[in-house]
Every structure is written in structure tokens, then in C-alpha cells.
Amino acid sequence: MREVAREAGVSVSTVANVLSRPGIVAPETRRRVQQAIERVGYVPNGAARQLRGVPSPIVGSVTLDLANPFHAEVNRGIEDCLARSGCLVLACSTDLRPETETRLLHLLQQQNVRGIIITPAGPDLAPLLEVSRRGTPLVLLDHPKGRTGLCAVAVDDELGGRLAGEHLRELGHRRVAYLGATVDPGPVARRRAGVRQAVGALIDVRMDVHPPSLSAAAAAAAGRLMDLAPTAVVCLNDTAALGLLDGLDALGVRVPEDLSVVGYDDLPFARRLAPALTTVSQPKYQLGYAAAELLLDEGRPGHTHREVLFRPSLVVRSSTAALY
């Protein structure tokens, strides 16, 4: 910056003014400074700016696994919304581990990020509230606002589960299983509850999963599942359903003749699987976009914490059939 100033024959502060409040500088001077900036190839130093109190353009996105197509799509929504304000996404994965979450929150705070959009890795939100209390704006994603007093963006997971359950019930299924995790993340637990509301009893099959092994774990769980003799199964998500279909294949179980299978997420490939997967659709991109909107709003004067709730919808395809 000093170099630009010298080049333009002005002082540093004039250069600073050209950059931060161009209106205050005389047109002629402004032009000269801008030319000098070009000539020198000056790039402002973000760290120095931050140190002076200008907020960082970086927003942290803490998800379970950024390679998971659901989260990838969410992140893309976040990115596109942020781009409009010149902000960027710092994408992180917790693999559902609270320790990893803690580590990441620490790092993000050190970086003075503008805010954090987070899908909590565990049930304990205390560390998150602490982060918020210390001044880093926080938006919950895929988690209800509850009594946290934070901004939140979520999908009505219970409704999603209910839609799946009611569909199966209408098809005559009574022995319905839920393929979940040993310790279900919040959204999965709520979907499960929704299914149970609709079908009454629920046969539980749980997998010990940390990304990225989900689909493999589901394949391995096929045997255990079939031992319980269900006529239908709802999977915690499409990736698990994908793995499960593999496992069922290996066992010679036909879908949907021997077993109806329902997924969750409606990933792009679901419609073309063999068989085409009945699943619950969530607005992934919009989820991320909305979360980023809320986060950016946190900075503004009259901000109040809000919750945005999306509705999932059932997509019936050919992996579910009536029990005859």
C-alpha cells in the first residue's frame, strides 16, 4: 500500500480512502491512485484489515462429511448465497465426532470467521452456545432452533418419516424396519420417530457408522435385517439404501417383491437405481442457501434469531410395493 502511495504521489491514508470510501476522494486523485494500484499489482491484505475490525469474508460450514452428496449440495447452496456478498465457505467435516467438532470450532474461532453454519455432531449443544456467546454468529443446519435461541434451518424430519411410514402402511406393511445408526444423529432420530408414529411398532436395525463407510455398513447389515423378517425397511438416507440394496442382492432378496425399501434425501441417482428408489426428498440446495442468508443477516442491526423450516416430500418409485 505504501508502494502504491509513493507511486501515486499521495499518502497511505489516501490510498486507503480510495479503497474503502472512494466517494471521499477527489476524482482526479482517485484515478491516479487506481492506476498506481494496477501498475503495482497491489492486493489488499485481509489479515491487516481484519485486525482493524473489518469482518472476515470467510464463513465456516461444519457438516458431517463434505463428500456426502447431501452436504455437498447444501454447501453449494451456502457458497452461492455467500458469493453474492463476496464471502467464501470454509468447508469442514466432523464425521459425527464431537471431538472433531470441538477442534474445528476452535480453529474457526481463531480465524475470526464471519460466522459458522453447523450441523451438530452430537446431542450436546453447549459448546455451540459457548461459541455463539463469545461473539461468533452461529446458524444451526438440519437441527431445530429449540431453546438454543440461535438461528436455525431445518427440514421437518418427523414429517418426512411419517410420509414414508404412511406410504408403507397404505401398502399393507406391518413389519417395518428402520435402518439407523447406533447413535442416531438428531435428524435421523426424528425421521425414525416419524416412521414409528405412522406404522406403530418399528423393528430397529442399527449400524455403527462413521463416514465414509455408510454404504458398506448398510450392505453388511442386510443379513441382520433379514433375520428380523421385516416386509419393508426405511433407511436413514439414500446412501445407506444404496448399500443395503447391494447387500440384499448378495442375499438373493428381491426388491420390492420380498422387501420394500425406502431411502431419504432423493439424491440425483435415486431415480435411476435398480430398482428406482422410493425416497423422501429434501430441498438440499435451498437449505444451505437459507442458512447462509440467516448467517449474513446476523451482522445487520435489527437482526432477530429466526428458524426456517422446510417441508420434505415423498417420492414414490419402484422400490416399494403393496404387500399382497
Next chain:
Amino acid sequence: MREVAREAGVSVSTVANVLSRPGIVAPETRRRVQQAIERVGYVPNGAARQLRGVPSPIVGSVTLDLANPFHAEVNRGIEDCLARSGCLVLACSTDLRPETETRLLHLLQQQNVRGIIITPAGPDLAPLLEVSRRGTPLVLLDHPKGRTGLCAVAVDDELGGRLAGEHLRELGHRRVAYLGATVDPGPVARRRAGVRQAVGALIDVRMDVHPPSLSAAAAAAAGRLMDLAPTAVVCLNDTAALGLLDGLDALGVRVPEDLSVVGYDDLPFARRLAPALTTVSQPKYQLGYAAAELLLDEGRPGHTHREVLFRPSLVVRSSTAALY
């Protein structure tokens, strides 16, 4: 930090020493300072550190589309490698637009990122070389080192194309089409060249695509493709193949009886599509991991720019069949 110092009854520099060079501080003092840090809930200020020359822990990853499963997996590889050094991924998408790439490179430089891993959006690498020249380490991903003199991580795309082409040729196909883009990104152009080497003539079908519409564009291209009466088609990637299968379905074209289809990437869903997709597999996670390794190495003393080249492999499934 001043507060911690006061609390511990020492000076700021002692606190700094405890943080940066703990070995130099007397055990007793160190303990006192650490307790004070806990008590106060002190979080170091990354911006101030950077200003003093400590390198930023943030690495930029500039991909075509972070929601694309291929790039998502690559990013995960990057993230995991970086995590071991306490670094983080700033994930960006260019949507294949050079202007967007330019904007992102600017932003990343301002943030003084530790380095940038980039899949170039266009053929002109001059802006990238400029960034590198100005001191931001750069690693090319999915692009050969060529004469750039940069570090690069790539897959032998020509070989990948050749594998696909040879497979089709052995099956008796002579009228082979390539479903590409109006302006093929480098890797796609190289795959196409590989296919052509193997099959001789190639029927070109080009789509005007910017993410995320790729699969829709491919579906729409099905009619145009079939007008050219090929017996087989190689798609620029699995996502395009997915869309194409939809389009073919709508047209009543049977795969592989009427047309053999080959994808590229071997995304997790490929093996379970209807029909199971023959495709070329690339080590996605490893690609990202290797790129991050190279990038982190850039900082070290004796670093020399290197190129890591992976070999793709053909995965034959049921979307390709012999021409009878």
C-alpha cells in the same frame, strides 16, 4: 492476550512464548500461563498472527463445482490431508467460468491463503502462473504439469479414454460417439482423444453445460445423439451418463441392446444403476490427498515442483454389450 498475561502475572511475550515455543518457558510459569488461558477462555487471533508472518492454515480449493460428487470426494481427500497439519479447506466452485476463477483467485490471495489447489476452469493458465509468481503456492489438480513448472496431480485421462475405447472396440463397436461439452475442459478433451485413438473415428455430440445442469443437458441430448445412429457412446462423466440414460429411456432406446453406454468417474451409484454402468474409475480421494500433500510440501525448504500421475481403470458392468 494482555488479559491472560495480567491474570498469570507475566508479560505478553511470556504468554506468546508459552504458545509458540513452550520449551523456552519455565515449567512453573508455563503452567500458570496455561491456567490463565483456560480461565480467561483466551482464543488466539489468527489475523494478528498472520500479520506477523505466521502462515495461514487455510488452503483454497478451486473446483468446477463442489456439489459434483467427484469434486466433493476430492475435497474430502484434501481436507483429511490438511487436517493432519491443522489446516482447513476453503472450497470454491468456478462453474467452468474463467471470470469466476479470476474473482476467486483474487479473493484467495487477499486472504493470504497458504496455497491453492485448482482445477483450471479454462485453457489459459497465465492468471494461475501470475498467482504463483506472486508467492501463493499453487497445485494443479486434474491437469498435467506441462510446462507450467507447477506441482500437479492428475489422472492419465488419455489412458482412461483409451481403456473405454478399446473395450468398445473389442465388443465390435465401430460407430462410437463421445458425449462432451461445447468447450471441453482439459480432462474431458484428453479422455475424448484417448477414445478416438482406440476407436478411430468418433461421432461428436456436444452439450452447452455449466453446472449444475449437466445431467439435464445430457438427457436433452439423447435425441440428437440417436439421430447420429451410434452403437455406443462414451460420456464425459457418470453424471452425464445418468442423465443420458434418462433421456434414452424416454426415447425407448434400450441399453445395452440398442446402445452401449460408458461413463467416467465410477461414482458410488454407478454399480447400482439400471443398467449397471460400465465406467472408468479414478482415485478421487487420493487425488485430493496427494494434491494437499504437494501443497503442504511447497512451504518446506528443499521443495521441488513435482507431478503425481494416477492411472484410471476400466470397470466393466452391464451398460455395454457386444455388437452382434
Next chain:
DNA sequence: TTGAAAGCGCTAACAC
């Protein structure tokens, strides 16, 4: 309309 100067939080050379 422009410039001088203070200081954001931290590191590292140096003096004690």
C-alpha cells in the same frame, strides 16, 4: 481534500 498518527493482537530480536 489530504496527510499524520495511533493502534488492532501478535511475534521475535534483544536486553536484562
Next chain:
DNA sequence: GTGTTAGCGCTTTCAA
């Protein structure tokens, strides 16, 4: 082994 001090590059009063 610990403290003093001088900036890192920038923004922002305030004075000229």
C-alpha cells in the same frame, strides 16, 4: 527465563 520493544498492513479519527 522473562520483559521491553518494534513493527506486520491497514483503518480511522483528527488536524491542516
